[in-house]
Amino acid sequence: MRSMYRWMYCAALVAAVVASSASKVSAAELLAPGDLIIAIDVDPPYVDSNYPGPENPGNLLDNDPTTKYLNFGKTGSGFIVTPLSGSSTVQSFQLNTANDAEARDPASFELYGTNSAISSADNSEGNGEPWTLISAGDLFLPSARVSAGSVISFANVSAYTSYKMLFPTVKDAINANSMQLGDAAFFESNDGSGPNVLSPGDAVIAVDNILSLESEHFSFQGADKVIDGTLDKYLNFGEENSGFIVEPGVGASIVTSFQITTAFDAEARDPASWALYGTNDPVTSTDNSRGDAEAWTLIDAGSIVLPTDRDTLGPIVNVSNSTAYSAYRMVFPTVKDANDANSMQIAEVQFNGRILAIPEPTTAMLSLIGLSGLVLRRRRA
Ligand SMILES: [Ca+2]
Ligand SMILES: [Ca+2]
Ligand SMILES: [Ca+2]
Known part of the structure; x- marks a missing residue:
């Protein structure tokens, strides 16, 4: 029994030396x-849709390409419009570039339709209603400012009372702080002919469905x-x-x-x-x-x-x-x-x-470990 106590004492001493050595060096x-x-x-x-008051989405509908809609939400931003003209079957659209900063031009679009009442709030994700995708694709708007882009047409046989247009990308997201457009026009024809479905005074709100991190x-x-x-x-x-x-x-x-x-x-x-x-x-x-x-x-x-x-x-x-x-x-x-x-x-x-790096063992520590091993062997003998 006596040798066992001695072994326990030695083991405790080794532990104490190792611990104090570790805390000193580390x-x-x-x-x-x-x-x-x-x-x-x-x-x-968070939803980062926001626009300066004078550059609200209503400027898309005024048939004046020098007045623009600008959304700092940039990618994923767009608008929801409910034409006063009522239900329509849109099969083409045309967008006008704004006055400056080509980097902000949309580079792609998604167009959705719904026949539900619009409950989405201004500057929301625009997901307050069920939406049906009508068409999506790339846009190639002109470098020229305040200029009409080419007519984009697509097959659609469904009539809708409201439309949602989103712009997932802009021409140069790194050098743009926003998305912007001068005007937008929707047509029931498939070639941009005929009357514009959209008109000044239509209910229109800004949306952005790509959330941002803080x-x-x-x-x-x-x-x-x-x-x-x-x-x-x-x-x-x-x-x-x-x-x-x-x-x-x-x-x-x-x-x-x-x-x-x-x-x-x-x-x-x-x-x-x-x-x-x-x-x-x-x-x-x-x-x-x-x-x-x-x-x-x-x-x-x-x-x-x-x-x-x-x-x-x-x-x-x-x-x-x-x-x-x-x-x-x-x-x-x-x-x-x-x-x-x-x-x-x-x-x-x-x-x-x-x-927690393991310290180099000192000579004193090594000799103590050797001593404890010796005591252990003697106790077992
Ligand atoms: Ca305008
Ligand atoms: Ca520093
Ligand atoms: Ca924060």
């Missing part, structure tokens, strides 16, 4: 420039700027519930605190609360996504009071955590003044904690 900063890091916003997708940043203010070691900032227009996913290059770690440096301006944009999540899944979420491609565990959350001073290191925020993770997701649910801010921004962030 208490560290966890983030460094070059770590995989992406911008996210965990808010759900996370958005300039290329020079991406999430990599929070770990670049400079006061260059990360700014996300997603504002509340935006943040980042980071996979520290040091490998699995146990984060126990973090510290944020404020950006150089606009205090209203400073995070006012935080929620930190961990995962051991490989990070497959992409930049400006919702950051939900991995299984995330909430580690800890709380409020944070960042300094009013700009470009200034904030308080050390303790994180209640004893679990190791290979990647972290930091979300900022609120900013200091949401009414006065158009975004969330910070200059830097650092996570502190323990790195």
Whole structure:
């Protein structure tokens, strides 16, 4: 029995030495420039149909191509129109380009019909009614401005009281901030002849059926700027519930605190609360996504009071955590003044904690392990 106690003592001593050695060598900063890091916003997708008042969808119907309909929803935007002329069997249409910015011209269309009353709201997805697809295809509108495109015709034998026209693509989505058209005309003939089914005063609303994600940043203010070691900032227009996913290059770690440096301006944009999540899944979420491609565990959350001073290191925020993770997701649910801010921004962030890399065994540790083995053999003998 006595030798067994001695063996237990030795084993405990080895464990203690290994533990103290590990904590000494691995208490560290966890983030460094070059770590995989992406911008996210965990808010759900939203309908981004919206138009300036003077450029409303009614301008499609006024037979004046110099007045335009412009929708910042860009791809997927369009309109629902209920002609005053009543039920019709449309078999062709013609669109007019607007006054400027060819990149915004629609490059494809989808035309739907319905005989249900329109319950979709202005600037909605336009799915409030059952719709039947009449025709879809590419558009090749002229580069010339305020000019009529070619007549698009298709076979249709069904009469409808309302039509929905969507534009899934524009000519140059990267260089366009919107979709725009000068005029639209629908015809019951299949060659653009005869009277225009549409007329000024028809009920018409703007729609967009391609939803947008909230996370958005300039290329020079991406999430990599929070770990670049400079006061260059990360700014996300997603504002509340935006943040980042980071996979520290040091490998699995146990984060126990973090510290944020404020950006150089606009205090209203400073995070006012935080929620930190961990995962051991490989990070497959992409930049400006919702950051939900991995299984995330909430580690800890709380409020944070960042300094009013700009470009200034904030308080050390303790994180209640004893679990190791290979990647972290930091979300900022609120900013200091949401009414006065158009975004969330910070200059830097650092996570502190323990790195799980196995330390090199010391000579003392090796001799203790040898001693315990010797004791074990003697006890068994
Ligand atoms: Ca017009
Ligand atoms: Ca920075
Ligand atoms: Ca948001």
